[in-house]
Amino acid sequence: MDSFKKIHLLSQELIPIINDLDDEPRQVILEHITNCEDCKILYDSTENFNKTMPMHDYSENVELKPLKKLVQFNNGLKLLLITVRALILFYIVYSSFKYNGAESVTSLLEYFKSGIFLFYIPASIFLLVFTFTFFNKKWIWISLVTDLVIILFLEKVLKLFL
Incomplete structure (x- = not known):
């Protein structure tokens, strides 16, 4: 050739x-x-x-609307994560009062701390991994800060009311 x-x-x-x-x-x-x-x-x-061929002006930033069902699913997952945390906390507080009664505030708080350790910390670790997998950094930080505040300071807040 x-x-x-x-x-x-x-x-x-x-x-x-x-x-x-x-x-x-x-x-x-x-x-x-x-x-x-x-x-x-x-x-x-x-x-x-x-x-x-018609020429288009692509200089403008055009906002693409995300799929409606995907946004609803994403919001549903966020609501589910918040609901799971709230239900676990409700269970811990309810069981602290039910099984401990009103014998003493210190034993009530000890039961609450043990409930946080046994139930909330493992659930929060799982939920943080779930959040890391499916959501952006903003939601990871919100979840992490919320869990740390609950684990470290919720007992002190309950102490104020008891």
Whole structure:
């Protein structure tokens, strides 16, 4: 295969994307077009096609609306995570009062601390991993701070009310 034939084949492949090529290959193809009638016809038809295509202004930032069902599912998962935390805390507080009664505040708080340790900490670790997997960094930090506040300070808040 001679060099003209090679350039001819390559030119026919590259003419549709000639505007995307670097300068040197574009110049080789344009030089070939001046010598080859078939490639000139292909180039002219490609240019005519490009001119008839409507041009869009993509400079504006267009906000894409996310899928409605996906947003609802995402909000449902967030609500589920909040609900699970609230139910675990409700169970711990309810069982602290039910099984301990009103014997003493210190034993009530000890039972509450043990409930946090046995139930809430493992659940919060699982929920944090779940949050890390399915949500963005903002929700991870919100969940982490909320869990730390509950684990470290909720007992002190209960002490104020008892």
